[in-house]
Amino acid sequence: MKKKAANGRGLDPAAPQQRARGITKSAEYVGSFVVEDLDLQQRAGRLEEQLRALKDCPRRRLVVLRFSLQGVKVYSADGETLLMAHALRRILYSTWRRADRQFAFVARNPRSPGSPLFCHLFVGLPGEVQTLHLLLCRCFQLCYLLAHPEEQAPEGEPTGPGVLREPLNPDEVSRNVNALVSFRRLPALGSMGAGDRQVESRAWRPGNPYCSPVLVRKKAIRSKVLRSGAYRDCGAESQLHQPPRDAGECQGETEALGGRTALISWGSILAESVWAFAGIARWVRGTPPGIALLRRDVPGAFLLRPEPGLAKRWCLWVQAPCGVVTYGLIRTHQGRFCVEHSNTEFPSVAALLAHYSAAPGGCFCRLAPGRRNPGYKERDPGGGASAWGDAAWAPAGPVGAQHERG
Incomplete structure (x- = not known):
């Protein structure tokens, strides 16, 4: 059965964007609201306040989200009716809130200027909303690499944080x-x-x-x-606990960038890829492109990579208000993780980052959950119609405005 677009017509099977493989996830859509015309730093702070105010909103609709390197599509609960589509170039920012189980992204309407922007809010299980956010962030990074092939890491260069996962837990595995x-x-x-x-x-x-x-x-x-x-x-503990996936999702995970980097949905591996900007070279003509991307991101955005030639040591770069600040991250003899010169230890890197994502303390800048899309465009090229984003829909949100069609 063909999927139906919001205008009632079936999808064109010849359109390459519609043949794009992706990863499908379920969530509940709360609605959309207008984001104020502020700079990104101010928008991020104001957005967090608005999401906190909407944590108990009862208005929800079950939807299916499909992530691909072309963008995000939102379908009805049966996965047949296309409700909303956002090309990746029109998505500015992605974030999530663990405490309130919220995932949100900020995007502009199709064929409209960069202002106003709309924030689309979803809720789900705590682990699922983080995966939704990480999937979108990974799409940002992979599309940036496709647009800038000169910044791709050469074959054999390690770009991930290495094996940061703990050994298999005997209580969880037979x-x-x-x-x-x-x-x-x-x-x-x-x-x-x-x-x-x-x-x-x-x-x-x-x-x-x-x-x-x-x-x-x-x-x-x-x-x-x-x-x-x-x-x-x-180290692939998460792979032993994954539920069965459909063929489309498996195909999406094998769709590689240069045969080396794929859009995957495995929780811990996906998180490490996002943290490390996996696939981006350490140095290009004497300049670290990952740090350059970090400088354009929101305060609190971070980059985590292993120290070259040093086992059990990583470097954590954080975009602070004063610029990019560097911290050393080490793994102790007991297998725990801590920031260098700090006595606070954590069982995993995820726990360490979650701790420093809370209220700031000590010398640490608060780590931000949100990420900016480096490939965001304020205007569509050519101003013509696009197969992505022409179906714009949103229920009447609690503080929101509906999308304009087309």
Whole structure:
């Protein structure tokens, strides 16, 4: 069945934008409101106040969001009727609020100047709204790289923060999976079923060749108890807990930039890619392009990358009101993370960033959840019609104005 646009006509299958693959997520749409004509720093602060005031708004509508490198489309709950479409070049800013489970982005209407802007507000589960925000931020970064290929990192240059995830939690993963991942033998007599097949785990005895970790792993693969990839990457904990995804989402995750960078929805890997501006080179003609992007972002935006040649050390750049400030981030011998010269330790980088995203304390500038789109355009090129964003719709928001059509 073809998807129906807001004007009632079916989508044109020949349009390349409509064939674009993407990642689909569900959320509840609250509405839209006009964003005041201020500079981005003032807009970000005022926007946070408005979102806080709307946290208990009862007006909501279940929708489906589809993210791709062309932009964001919003469909009805059945995924058939196109309600709203925003080309990425018309989206200025994305943010989220963990406490109130809110995700929002600021965009202009199609074929209209940069002012006025509208903020579109969604709510959902805490983990889901963060993923929505990270997906949009990652789209910002990938589209910037497509527009500036000279700033792409060369092959072999590490641009991510490295393996910052903790090892597999034995309370969350079965002991048999954990045994295979860590290459330990299965600990006791017993069996586990895989359809009609059984895998027996024998107690280790000296000279017993059938308890070798290698043989245990091979036997588990042959019996299809686990896929071999489940224990190849000890840091990919999130992949073991992901729900089944449809074919369209899997295709979206394999759509690569130069075969190296993809739009993915895996929580921890997606977060690290956004934090590190993954894919952007460290230096281009003596200039760090990531720092240049940071200077154009909102105060509190940050960039996290590993220190070259130093294990367990990262550099955290933060856009402060006075300019970009640098902090050292280290991993202790106990496996915890902290800011250099600070006694406060955290179990993960995500926990550290969440802590410093709260009220500012000490010498730290408060980290901002929002990110600016470096590819935002105040006007559409040519002023002609576009397949993206011509369907503009919004319910009457609590403080809002509806979109103009077209």
